[in-house]
Amino acid sequence: MRKTVKFLALAAVSGMAISSVPAFAEQGDILVRVRAINVMPSEESGSILPAFPGEQVSVDNSPAPEVDITYMATDNIGFELIAATTKHSASGVSGTTGGIGRLASTWVLPPTLTAQYHFAPDAAIRPYIGAGVNYTIFYNENASDALEAAVGETDVSLKSSFGYALQAGFDIPINDRIFLNLDVKYLDVDTTATLRTTAAGTQRVRINLDPVVVGVGLGIKL
Template identity: 70%
Template sequence: MKSLPLKLALWVSAAMCSSGIAHAEAGDTFVRVRAIIVAPNESSGDILPAFPTEEVAVNNSIMPEIDITHMVTNNVGLELIAATTKHNASGTTGTTGGIGKLASTWVLPPTLTVQYHFTPEANVRPYVGAGVNYTIFYSEKASTGLETAVGQTDVNLKNSFGWAAQAGVDIDLNEKLFLNFDVKYIDMDTTARLATTAIGTQRVKINLNPFIVGVGLGFRF
């Protein structure tokens, strides 16, 4: 019996050799549905004023993502990306490191990129893109551990505007369906404000700058 990976490879190979291929043509609209991992490449400032030598770390998150690409020409497309992920900010050393998780937030980073598709008539179509991003932080919440240590805490993260870059490839399965692999880098910065009962308001600047790696299926309309 053939292994599952071998069966999958044979199926993809057969689909790519079929007579109908999706192509990329002016006026086409593609919808891609991906599973993504958002991996912050973060650096943190100090937690000020109370903890001047302590920083925070932000965890990875895995979620679904959807995007829409409209081809302006055979080679140039506009892509709008929409996904939301949840992340935790945790102390790394000292007092806040002992607390661990300090706060959580949901992140909504709508991103618009201009893509260049190198081989629009092939059934394997690599592309690169660049654009802009506006990140919205919402449903911020202090952790139980933080509120146990310093009392009731209000958490707010400043929204972010930055640039984005991407590279990916579409691989046709049939006339309407294709595989997609995609990597993005987003310039994303924020300042977290924690208004506590016991020690007043603390602030920490965080450069998130995540890599977003996705794999999924695309549909041509």
């Protein structure tokens, strides 16, 4: 993550230093990007309570496609709406639940809106930063076979989350309409997972997912 942030910072400085070329994104333009992303939770888990104090969970990474649309309100200011969905698994890391391994899986839909500042709309490398909000919805939650073998039939649910989003990236035009894009986001995502089991009763665990989302792809100016 640190290397990525340094790379983006250097790109921003370079983009502002490069001599001007004809404007690529201007007021009123709509930019559509398609990226390959990797969603990497930097999770911090509480205990699985009340039955398993001290036992926590980990959440795996997930690659996926992402589509976003940016409307340029001015030459420098844009508003981006991001849409993607990923599937993640939660696993025990110690004790009884660590012995079970994968506990549950869920699909995650985090629609995110950011306001961006594009530093150098006329440069050969066009860096931007953004900040905004995300609303994260969890759906199709399922207990693993291993968990149900241990504690019986289990219903899993995760609470939706509302939080902030931070963003940095840059565009590199290929021609007057097509461009390359590299983008990094940090999403504030906190949830509580509830597991209603046959043998162990109802268990809850608080998880701060807070994923870093790294994406690379192509964009087009409509």
